[in-house]
Amino acid sequence: MGKTISCSVLLALVSCFLLQFGAALDTITPSKSIKDTEVIISQNGVFRLGFFSLANSSNRYVGILPLKDSSGILNISDDGNLAVLNGKNEILWSSNVNNTAPSTTTAQLRDSGNLVLSNGDDAGSSLWESFEDPSNAFIETMEISTDVKKGRKVELKSWKSIDDPSDGNFSLGIEPFNITELVIRNNNQLYFRSGPWNGNIFIGLILMYTDYLDGFEVVADNPQQPDSMTYEFSNESMLIYYELDSQGKFVEREWDAGKGEWSKNYPVIQIDCDVYGKCGAFGICDSTKEPICSCLKGFKPRNIEEWSRGNWSSGCIRTTLLQCERDNNNGSGAGQGDDGFLEMKMMKVLAFPARSSIINGDCKDQCMNMKNCSCVAYAYDSGIGCMVWSGDLIDVQKFSTGGVDLYIRLPSSELDKGKSSKIIVITTVTAGIVVITISALFLWRRMAKHKGRNKKRKQIKHQFCSENIGENSIGVKLQQLPIINFEEIATATNNFNHAKKLGQGGFGPVYRGTLDDGKEIAVKRLSKASGQGLEEFMNEVVVISKLQHRNLVRLLGCCVEGEEKILVYEYMPNKSLDTFLFDPIKQNILDWRKRFNIIEGISRGLLYLHKDSRLKVIHRDLKASNVLLDQELNPKIADFGMARIFGGDENQANTKRVVGTYGYMSPEYAIQGxxxxxxxxxxxxxxxxxxxxxxxxxxxxxxxxxxxxxGYVWKLWNEGNIWSLVDKVVLEPKSNLKNEKEIRRCIHIGLLCVQEYATDRPTMSTVVSMLNSEISNFNTPKQPAFTQTPLITHDVQNRASVNGVTLTDFDGR
Known part of the structure; x- marks a missing residue:
C-alpha cells in the first residue's frame, strides 16, 4: 500500500487529493469499462480516474459531465470512441474521433495524469488526449499551446462555480501577438495579460521575477513549433498544480500533508490593477494609491463625471497636443518646443507593442523620428529589444518591483511643468487677473454671437450637404445627399463613446452607431488634429456619392454643423482587411478561396473606378486598411478622401502634394508626383x-x-521558390491543384503590377482578365520598384511613412 495523487480526469483534470491505493488497472478496453464507484489508477499509482460528486451538488461527474444518478459507465464504444453513458445507456459524451480499428482501442491513464485513447499499436500514436482538451487545471507536462498553422488552441477553461464544473466565463491560453503573451479572457474579452515573453520570463508578471516559477518552459517565436507553455519541477517531493478558478484567478495549489488538503497560494492576478485596461486609455493603475486610477502626466479624464464616480473605463486624453500633431495641423504650434519623453520606472509592459531589433540607445531616436506622431511611447528589454507603441496606451500599471522603464511622449510644455514654482504662481495670478478683466467682455460677445449661430449653421449645411453645393473642378455637380443632424449621430454612437470606436484613420476616428430605425452605420468624424480637412471631406462626398458598385463602400449621408464634419457609411461588421490578414489568429479564417474572392472583388472595384463608372477615378490610397469586409468577407474599397477624378481623355496628372501610404505608392508618384x-x-x-x-x-x-x-518576392521568384512566400495558412491543408495554379497566377500578376515603370504594368481590365484565366500567356515580369535601398525623395514635398497610416501633406493656398 502506498500514497497516490488522485485526480478525476476525462475532458479535464479536476480536484486532486491523496489517498491509499491498492492494485488497480490503468486501462479501459472494449471489454473492460468502469462503472460508478469503480476507478482506474495509473501504473505507478500517481493518478486516479473515476466518478465523483461536489459538496453542494447532487450530480455525479466524470470530468465535467453531470450524471443524475450513480449508474454511469465509462467505456470504449462500438465505434472505438471513449464514451460516458448514463443508466439508460444513453451517450452523454464521446471523444468523437475517427477510429479505423475500434476493436483494439484502449484508454490508458498515464502517470502524467494524461488519459490517452489509442489503437494500442507499437507506434503509440494517440487518437484523443485529455491534455488536449483541458478544463480548469494545469499540471506538470501538460501543454497550453496555440498552433497558428492548424488554427488550434489548447487552453484552460474555468468552472462555472466551485460546485459546477461546466465551462465558466474564463479561459487561459497563449496568444501570439506581436510578441507572445499569456492571457486570460472573460467571455472572449481580454481580461488579463502577462506581458510579452522575453525568452526567459513574461515581463509583465511580478511573480516571475521570483524563483517560485522555476521549471516553466515557454516556446515562442519559433516558426517550426506552436507557441506553448509547460512546466515540470525538479523536486519530485513537491505536489503542486495550477488552477484557473471560477473568478478568473490563476492560482497555485500545493498539497499540505499536515492538513490533508490542497492549499491555495500565489494568485497570478492579485489586485484590481491586474485586470486589463482597468483605468482605460492613458490611465495608470497603482495599487498603492487611493483611488488606484489616475491619468498619466500630461493627460486629463475624458469623462470627469464618470471618473469621479470611480468608473475609469473611458480613460484619459491629452491636455496639450504633441508638437508633431501641431506641426501636422498646418504648423499651428510652431515655436512651442519639441516633444520629449517622460521616464516612468518599474512599469508593466503596455499592450500590443511593436517589436524592433535595434539596440537600446536607438529606441528614443526611432520613436522620435516617427514625425507623424505614430509613436507615443517606447521601452527596452534586453531579451526583446526595442518596443514602441502607437495609438492609445492601454493597461498602464505601476509595479512595486521589476517591470521596465517606460518612456511616454509628451510636449515639452508638459515636461517643463513643475520646474519652477515661482513661474507657476506668477502665471496663475496673472491668469486670474486676466480672466476677471475680460469676463464681462466675453459674456457680452457671447450673447451677440449666439443670435447668429443657428443661421450660420444652416448656411454651412446648405453649402456642404445640399444639391446646391456647387460644382467641382471638372464640372461634376453633386447630387443631393441625405443630411443627418449631429444630434442623431451623437445619439447613435452614444456620444462618440470610446467603446463604440472601430478604428482611427488619417481623417479621424470611426465609430459604430445604430440609428433609431435599427440600421447600423459607420461614422467617420473629422479629427481636429487630423492632417486632412475640408478638401478631403468634400472630395470624398463628391466622389463616392456618384459611385455605385458592390465592391465600393456606400456613403449614406453627411453632417456639417459648426466645426463638425462627419460622413456616415454602411456598417461593415468585419472591419478592414488588415485586421484579418496580419492577425496571427484571425488570418486562419482566410483560406485560399476567401483570399482569392477578396482579390477578385478588389480588382472589380478598381476596374469600375478606372473604366466602368461615369467618373474616371484614381483612388491613390489603396491598402489593406482601406478595404472593408462585409458579413460574408466580401471586399469593399473605402476612403476616397485622396481620390482624384479625371475628365475627358485625361490619363495622367501631376501633383506637388503627394498623399497615400509609402509601401503602396508607385515610384513615379512617390518621387515625381x-x-x-x-x-x-x-x-x-x-x-x-x-x-x-x-x-x-x-x-x-x-x-x-x-x-x-x-524584394523578397523577387528573390524567391528568381530562385524558383515561390512557395516559401505563400502564407502557411493557405498551404494547410495541402492545396489542391486548382488552388496551386491560382496562387502561382496571382504571384505572377502581382509582380507584373509592381514593375518599376508604369508602361510595363497591365491595366486593371487586363488584370481582371488574367485573374479569370481569360488571358493565359503572361509577360515575364521585370524587377519591381523599391527592392534594394530605401526611398529618398527630394523632388516633391512629402513625408515618408512606413506604417499603415495615410500620409497627407499641405502646400500653401
Whole structure:
C-alpha cells in the first residue's frame, strides 16, 4: 500500500487529493469499462480516474459531465470512441474521433495524469488526449499551446462555480501577438495579460521575477513549433498544480500533508490593477494609491463625471497636443518646443507593442523620428529589444518591483511643468487677473454671437450637404445627399463613446452607431488634429456619392454643423482587411478561396473606378486598411478622401502634394508626383502579394537583403521558390491543384503590377482578365520598384511613412 495523487480526469483534470491505493488497472478496453464507484489508477499509482460528486451538488461527474444518478459507465464504444453513458445507456459524451480499428482501442491513464485513447499499436500514436482538451487545471507536462498553422488552441477553461464544473466565463491560453503573451479572457474579452515573453520570463508578471516559477518552459517565436507553455519541477517531493478558478484567478495549489488538503497560494492576478485596461486609455493603475486610477502626466479624464464616480473605463486624453500633431495641423504650434519623453520606472509592459531589433540607445531616436506622431511611447528589454507603441496606451500599471522603464511622449510644455514654482504662481495670478478683466467682455460677445449661430449653421449645411453645393473642378455637380443632424449621430454612437470606436484613420476616428430605425452605420468624424480637412471631406462626398458598385463602400449621408464634419457609411461588421490578414489568429479564417474572392472583388472595384463608372477615378490610397469586409468577407474599397477624378481623355496628372501610404505608392508618384491608373495598379499589386503571403510590405523594412516584401518576392521568384512566400495558412491543408495554379497566377500578376515603370504594368481590365484565366500567356515580369535601398525623395514635398497610416501633406493656398 502506498500514497497516490488522485485526480478525476476525462475532458479535464479536476480536484486532486491523496489517498491509499491498492492494485488497480490503468486501462479501459472494449471489454473492460468502469462503472460508478469503480476507478482506474495509473501504473505507478500517481493518478486516479473515476466518478465523483461536489459538496453542494447532487450530480455525479466524470470530468465535467453531470450524471443524475450513480449508474454511469465509462467505456470504449462500438465505434472505438471513449464514451460516458448514463443508466439508460444513453451517450452523454464521446471523444468523437475517427477510429479505423475500434476493436483494439484502449484508454490508458498515464502517470502524467494524461488519459490517452489509442489503437494500442507499437507506434503509440494517440487518437484523443485529455491534455488536449483541458478544463480548469494545469499540471506538470501538460501543454497550453496555440498552433497558428492548424488554427488550434489548447487552453484552460474555468468552472462555472466551485460546485459546477461546466465551462465558466474564463479561459487561459497563449496568444501570439506581436510578441507572445499569456492571457486570460472573460467571455472572449481580454481580461488579463502577462506581458510579452522575453525568452526567459513574461515581463509583465511580478511573480516571475521570483524563483517560485522555476521549471516553466515557454516556446515562442519559433516558426517550426506552436507557441506553448509547460512546466515540470525538479523536486519530485513537491505536489503542486495550477488552477484557473471560477473568478478568473490563476492560482497555485500545493498539497499540505499536515492538513490533508490542497492549499491555495500565489494568485497570478492579485489586485484590481491586474485586470486589463482597468483605468482605460492613458490611465495608470497603482495599487498603492487611493483611488488606484489616475491619468498619466500630461493627460486629463475624458469623462470627469464618470471618473469621479470611480468608473475609469473611458480613460484619459491629452491636455496639450504633441508638437508633431501641431506641426501636422498646418504648423499651428510652431515655436512651442519639441516633444520629449517622460521616464516612468518599474512599469508593466503596455499592450500590443511593436517589436524592433535595434539596440537600446536607438529606441528614443526611432520613436522620435516617427514625425507623424505614430509613436507615443517606447521601452527596452534586453531579451526583446526595442518596443514602441502607437495609438492609445492601454493597461498602464505601476509595479512595486521589476517591470521596465517606460518612456511616454509628451510636449515639452508638459515636461517643463513643475520646474519652477515661482513661474507657476506668477502665471496663475496673472491668469486670474486676466480672466476677471475680460469676463464681462466675453459674456457680452457671447450673447451677440449666439443670435447668429443657428443661421450660420444652416448656411454651412446648405453649402456642404445640399444639391446646391456647387460644382467641382471638372464640372461634376453633386447630387443631393441625405443630411443627418449631429444630434442623431451623437445619439447613435452614444456620444462618440470610446467603446463604440472601430478604428482611427488619417481623417479621424470611426465609430459604430445604430440609428433609431435599427440600421447600423459607420461614422467617420473629422479629427481636429487630423492632417486632412475640408478638401478631403468634400472630395470624398463628391466622389463616392456618384459611385455605385458592390465592391465600393456606400456613403449614406453627411453632417456639417459648426466645426463638425462627419460622413456616415454602411456598417461593415468585419472591419478592414488588415485586421484579418496580419492577425496571427484571425488570418486562419482566410483560406485560399476567401483570399482569392477578396482579390477578385478588389480588382472589380478598381476596374469600375478606372473604366466602368461615369467618373474616371484614381483612388491613390489603396491598402489593406482601406478595404472593408462585409458579413460574408466580401471586399469593399473605402476612403476616397485622396481620390482624384479625371475628365475627358485625361490619363495622367501631376501633383506637388503627394498623399497615400509609402509601401503602396508607385515610384513615379512617390518621387515625381505623377499619378494615373497605373498608380492604383501598383498599389493593387502590393496588396495582392500581401494577401498571398500574409505579410505587410513594410514588415521587411529593416532587412539587409531586401528592403521590402517586393524584394523578397523577387528573390524567391528568381530562385524558383515561390512557395516559401505563400502564407502557411493557405498551404494547410495541402492545396489542391486548382488552388496551386491560382496562387502561382496571382504571384505572377502581382509582380507584373509592381514593375518599376508604369508602361510595363497591365491595366486593371487586363488584370481582371488574367485573374479569370481569360488571358493565359503572361509577360515575364521585370524587377519591381523599391527592392534594394530605401526611398529618398527630394523632388516633391512629402513625408515618408512606413506604417499603415495615410500620409497627407499641405502646400500653401
Amino acid at each position: 505623377q499619378f494615373s491608373e497605373k498608380s492604383d495598379v501598383f498599389s493593387f499589386g502590393v496588396l495582392l502579394l500581401e494577401i498571398v503571403s500574409g505579410r505587410k510590405n513594410t514588415s521587411l523594412f529593416n532587412n539587409q537583403d531586401y528592403f521590402s516584401l517586393l
